[in-house]
Amino acid sequence: MIEQKNIESPSFFIGLDDKDIISFGSGQPDLSPPKEVYNILPTYSAFRYGRIEGDKELRIALAAQYPKAAAENFVITNGASEALDLCFRVLAGMKGKKKILLPSPYYYSYPFIVKFAGLESLYTKLKAGRIDINDFSAKIKKCAAVLINSPSNPTGRIEAIGTLKEIERITKQLGIYVISDEVYKDLIYERENYLIKGPRVITVNSFSKTFAMCGLRVGYLYSLDADFIRRVIEMKTHVSMNTNILAQAMALEATRVPRSYVDSQIAVWRERRDFIYDGLKSIGLDLWKPEGAFYVFPKVKNASKAVSDLFYKQKVIVYDGAWFGSPGRIRLSYALDKEKIREGIKRINSYLTRQ
């Protein structure tokens, strides 16, 4: 009998190496990046410092994907994580309010990034996984910025376009910054992504999810706010300098990959989405059908105990909803093949029916 440790965060599961484990844990695509990103490697020989804001060719390629955009509207970062971190640290350095509005449930790092920047999180509770514009409107006035994450990790929900336009209107009127984390923008099953726009909007994105390049850590931020971009570059100059030049060169290749690559990925994700949704429904779980990203977020009784039991008794990794601000749920990433999903659901069912 293994002694069950208390499982307090996702990092508990990092580096486990047991092929009998079924992991619905990390938000890590298992599909490979496009082969084109490796084609440059055999002849690569650069080594010098790059520009702090990122490779110009890469920023030009990104500018072609965004409205009114030029290379100078972008900063390439060590993944979306650093982009978010720089945003909040820059906000912390400005005069004004120190509160940040976070929809809850949230990606589990958000409150930490806000806290580490010296800011304070204020939460607007999602209703059925979506922003309640009344609660939003009441709380946003106390805040320097709001973080929007649609499609959402952990809920898999997308916000209605009407809600996003209302958020644009309110924040523009009040002069409040919007940090829009759109890292799952290319993984939507219901509609095209709606890019949140505005003079104080900072869009955060990444090559990690769309192109499965998580470990290579290339993200970026995009904004029409030249002063904000300047502050980000100034900070990055001192705290991390340029983003890895080789990973940027690989990301540039990714921008040239035909759209069919992304479409074929979405087809796989959609099939898995349907499979895990139907499977979890069939064993009696209450959950939303994901509209984007690759997570389901079902309700489970005694969720923290279930996370621990599932790991120790069934060798299944799921994440505790409490880590995402939502006790009583568990998060499952469906970034694994159908056979594993099937086996995982079987084990979860086996555990739940014994409770």
Next chain:
Amino acid sequence: MIEQKNIESPSFFIGLDDKDIISFGSGQPDLSPPKEVYNILPTYSAFRYGRIEGDKELRIALAAQYPKAAAENFVITNGASEALDLCFRVLAGMKGKKKILLPSPYYYSYPFIVKFAGLESLYTKLKAGRIDINDFSAKIKKCAAVLINSPSNPTGRIEAIGTLKEIERITKQLGIYVISDEVYKDLIYERENYLIKGPRVITVNSFSKTFAMCGLRVGYLYSLDADFIRRVIEMKTHVSMNTNILAQAMALEATRVPRSYVDSQIAVWRERRDFIYDGLKSIGLDLWKPEGAFYVFPKVKNASKAVSDLFYKQKVIVYDGAWFGSPGRIRLSYALDKEKIREGIKRINSYLTRQ
């Protein structure tokens, strides 16, 4: 006639592309990295998230280079810059004093990193480029930590081993953290590097200078303080996640390169050191003979004006000592070949003799 802009920071010079310019600016080795680091590229295919603290094999290889060290004493970071940034942010999150002691002149990013972390810099003025232990002793008591940088950027000086041992003794007695930035440890002309040791010492290092891998952004920190390491990893989990996995794989290859690579690099640097030192002496400048790193830091009248004039009138890039806390000096990196150094000195002489 070109209009002369005020030159306010090193970033003014970034991205200039004019082959007639002689740049003594950036601290960027022009010599290539060892060819071994590129040998892994043709067959590389990994893409998943890595461990936050860094690749285990790389940390094991580093542990072999440090006393009493094991893999868990290391965190691999986005260059030494992120290592320093994480150190100060972790210190800022601890209870206690909020002042950091910085020897002055200093590497120009230090005061920014301290400020961005929400801490305050206190300065101990170097005497002839070395720590004055009396001033150090008086000021260290007000501080949570001290940053030591030997060999020093910008002075090219190394501290006496006796001084370093005295710093070890004082800080250990007072329970004060020492952040020792030893990125130039392998580029010393006078003696072996002296590793600062102690229970609260955090050593910061990098593959950038020793192996000319600046743009690839692999640095690390090493400490026997397990609690400090844990805090760094927790923060990095949220603010940047793993360091680029491919760059870490390249760094691992660098750890396997024979010592003769480093020796041959030092031979080149020593020759250039002698050449630029003699050259600048011969045109009448007052400077220290560098003992490590690849910078000279001569006195110049009206240094800020000289930086601007040299750029606009002579197409020579030098950095203003004021950026390093030392007005009245200029910093020259000698990371360029002898012919360029010769031409640069000629132009500097031509400018100075007209003043």
